[in-house]
Amino acid sequence: MTDFFAKEQAAYPDIAPRYQQLQDLHARKLYHELTGELEAFVRDPMTHKSPLNLVNLYQDFIRTFQDKLNQIRLVSICSEISTQFADPAKAQAFMEQLLGHLSNKTAHEAVLLCTMQIALLKFRRGLDFLAEVKTTIDENKHVIESLVGAEPVVHAAYYRVACDYYSALGPADKFYKNALMFLAYTQYDDMRPEERFDLAVNISIAALTGDGVFNFGEVLATPILGALENTDKQWLSDLLHAFNKGDIDRFNEIVGQNSKEFNAQPALVTKQEYVKEKVALLALMVLVFQRPSHERNISFREIAEATRLPQDQVEWVVMRALSCKLIKGSIDQVDGIVRVTWVQPRVLDNSQLQELVARLDGWEKKVNSTLLYVEEQTPELFQ
Structure with a gap:
């Protein structure tokens, strides 16, 4: 082991003190402190040297005492190391080698985390492996949902795989739900800027186009849309805020000002009519919400004004809201009144x-x- 560190320090003199720190902590058997130092080492872009110095660090150093480390943190360290492989197939083989050393009896959560990291690498290998990824998602759904007191990183890894899968193959509503769960278990500051941006764009489009997605307050309550500020995609964030308020005039204004960008999004173009229907439904929900529970006999004229629809289409939009279980109530066609007894609860901004x-x-x-x-x-x- 001394020879290994001497060789690495000679090859990479700019990070020789970092290698020395790892060697000293190991010599003193301070494994907790060593784990923290290893995490910092593998996450620092300055320590990623060619050829595959981090992989060598695992093979010649970490592997000799890996059983003494927290197994979940070990998997996280190795996941970072695997990024040195340009070929995802080699990265997958590396993580599978680690999985073979983990015990499902004593390190069940670490095994689950490692399994999810392998699934993520399979996803990156392309279409031939998507069926295997879907099987992993389905087989572990109940396992993840039944975990109590597990490290957030374990949940986050599962929902990250599900996000990537449903982002690529749909449906949008499943991506949206899994993305929200991923955000619930992931610190915003732990995400790379490009990862935040991509997720913010995808979750915005999924919220707008996803079937049955009407509760925008859930995503607005997270900081993820901040990644769109001062970018060419800020209009998506503005559009979500307009949707959440049922503000049809603002919606039309944003779409009009960003028509080129709007039409450059295939999902929005394909479901343009549904998006317009959805904002009308949200306008109806907001109208109901703003009225006290004892004043929810609403005229067709008021609904037409709020939804910007002709009065002869009011009954249709109310029927849609009833069928989507956004509201409960009845329609009085004679008096032209909708009597609302319940409106779907929403996360409020x-x-x-x-x-x-x-x-x-x-x-x-x-x-x-x-x-x-x-x-x-x-x-x-x-x-």
Whole structure:
């Protein structure tokens, strides 16, 4: 092992102190500290040297004591090392070699993490391996969902594979759901800038076009759309905010100002009519949400105005909302009124929360006013 470090330090003098630190920690058997140093070492682009110095680090150093390391962190370290292989097939073989050393009995989560990393590499190898990737996703879905107290990186790895698969093959709604789960288990700062940008673009398009995706507040509550700010794709973020508010005028304005970019997205062009239908449905939901529960008998005229539809299409949009289970209620065709008894709960953004706070303040004032009136009219009850 001494010979290994001497050779590496001579080959890469600019990072020789880093190699020396690894050797010293190992000599002192400080495996916890050594694990942290190894993580920092393999993640630092400055330590990635040709030819395959990180792979050599594993083969000649880490492998000799890998059983003494936290097995999940070991898999994460090796995943970083595998990026040195230009050929994903070689990277896959490297990770499969590691998987053979892991014990499913004592390191079940590490085995699962390693399996997901291998699936990701298979996905990158192309069409011939997509069936195997889908099998891995399906076989481990219940396993992931039943994990309690597992490291977030294990969940994130599963949802990352599912994201990549459904991003490539669809459907959009499955990609959207898995992307949200990936974001729930992944720190924004841990993602590379290009990874954030690609995910922000894909999740925006999936939200707009995905069947049954109406709760945009879930993605707006994450920082991912910040990756689109001050880029040529910021209009996607603006479009999502307009959708979430059911603001059809703003939607039309953004599309008009960015028609070239909009038409450059095949998914948006293909489902353009559905996207327009969806924003109308969201406008209806917002209209219902903004009214108190005891004032939800809404006229056809009001719905037509909110959805920017002709009045003779109001019944159609309400029927669509009922069939999508966005609202519950009934239609009075004689009086031209829709009676809404329930609207699908949504994750609210800051402006919508402020509206709710204002309504609660109004309710509190009404309650206080009623209490004062009762006290004045029936003072004997309070004596």
